[in-house]
C-alpha cells in the first residue's frame with residue numbers, strides 16, 4: 001500500500017512552517033507523484049492567504065515546476081464556507097489563479113453576515129457543549145455544504161464532520177454527483193471510521209491527505225489509512241493510494 005499524492009499541505013503563506021519548496025522536496029523524498037499546496041482561503045481571519053500572496057505562490061510554483069520535473073505541483077486553496085448559502089471566500093480572480101479548489105468549514109472564517117455568525121459559528125459551538133440546536137445546526141450545515149458543492153467546482157471537501165456536524169450520507173450523495181472527493185484527513189481524523197462507513201454507501205470517491213503544517217508531515221497519511229482499513233473502505237475508491 002503506497003500513497004501516491006498529497007492533495008492538502010500548508011506552507012508559510014498561511015500557518016504552515018515550511019516554504020512551498022520545502023513541501024515539494026519533502027514530497028519528492030517520500031516518492032509522491034503529485035503535491036497540492038493548499039493554504040487557507042483569504043477569508044480566514046488569522047491564517048488566510050492574501051491576494052498578493054496567492055499571486056506570489058503561483059509564480060513560485062510555476063518556477064518550481066521547471067526545476068522539478070518528476071513531480072506534479074498544483075496550487076490549490078482550502079476555501080472557507082462563509083454563509084448558509086454555501087458561498088466560499090474565493091472570487092473569480094482567485095479561482096483563475098489556482099489549479100484545484102478544496103473547501104471546508106473552519107471556525108476562523110469571516111462569515112458573511114451577523115446571521116451567518118450566529119447560525120454557523122455561535123450555535124454550532126454551543127451545540128457541541130449543550131444539547132440544544134444540534135438538529136437545527138446539522139440541517140443548516142448540511143444545506144450550506146450541499147449548496148457549496150453545487151455552486152462551485154470543489155475537487156475535495158476537507159475534513160467533513162470535523163468542525164461542524166453534517167449529514168454524511170446526504171453530503172456523500174451530492175459529492176458523488178458533483179465529482180467531489182471526500183477527504184479522510186490524517187491530522188483531524190475526519191472523516192472518522194463511522195462517517196466513512198456511512199459515506200461509502202454512496203458512489204463517492206475518497207482521498208487521504210496529510211493536512212501537513214510542516215514539511216516533515218507531507219505524505220504522512222498513516223492515520224488516514226488506518227481509518228480506511230477499519231471502515232473496510234476498498235482501496236480502489238481512494239484516488240491516491242496504490243496497493
Ligand SMILES: [Zn+2]
Nearest residue numbers: 078104158159
Ligand atoms: Zn482545514
Ligand SMILES: [Zn+2]
Nearest residue numbers: 008010078211
Ligand atoms: Zn488544512
